[in-house]
Amino acid sequence: MNESSALPSTVAWTRAIAVASLLSLIVLGLVWELWLAPTGNRSLALKVLPLAVPLAGLLKNRMYTYRWVSLLVWVYFTEGVVRATSDHGPSALLAIVEVVLCVALFAACATHVRWRLRKAKESAA
Template sequence: MKAPAAPPSVSATRWLAAGSLLGLIALGLAWELWLAPLRPGGSWLALKVLPLAIPLAGILKNRMYTYRWVSLLVWLYFTEGVVRAWSDVDGTSRVLALAEVLLCLVLFAACAWHVRLRLRHAKSHSLEGAAP
């Protein structure tokens, strides 16, 4: 017997998480290589996006464990965004830092909401199967 399909909200949170994760990766690379690098011509700080590339496959494969640990990892990038928005002198860098903060909040909310919805969906279907 095939498991019932998940509600559309679960799929929406999955794609929201994947989109915001890809957005963070793109923003980090563009920021440190072209838009407002620490040194002209780009900097090695662009490597900070490598840890974000690791969970991308797990998010796309819809692995629950990945959503859980990404919701913790994202706070490192949130902290960087807040610190740079507060302390950077360059206006472009501040705007990019605020964009990073926004993407982090979206990613966290999408991951947390996704896990909650999937657990609720699994629980409701396990209770249906247990009924006589």
């Protein structure tokens, strides 16, 4: 199997990882702030709202959405690193999970964009 025939399945694979990571970050944020390790009056659960915005774009396979999600995810990565190093108990473990999901989301989005652009260039040539 040559590289060009492997690209479409790889693009679909990265899309699936990106969508799964994004959905997992949303669920993690809600479960974390509402049940597992709530802080204050649980208003931090609202932090997942910006993650819901790009979900439709990822599901519709919009290239622009993959690009800006790869930038948005660093806000959540930073929160995860800060809370993993400053919180204690279950919150620190949940923060580590958040960091891992953010890295997976970024890698999937970056790889997806790169392979789709490569495939488009090959098709144009």
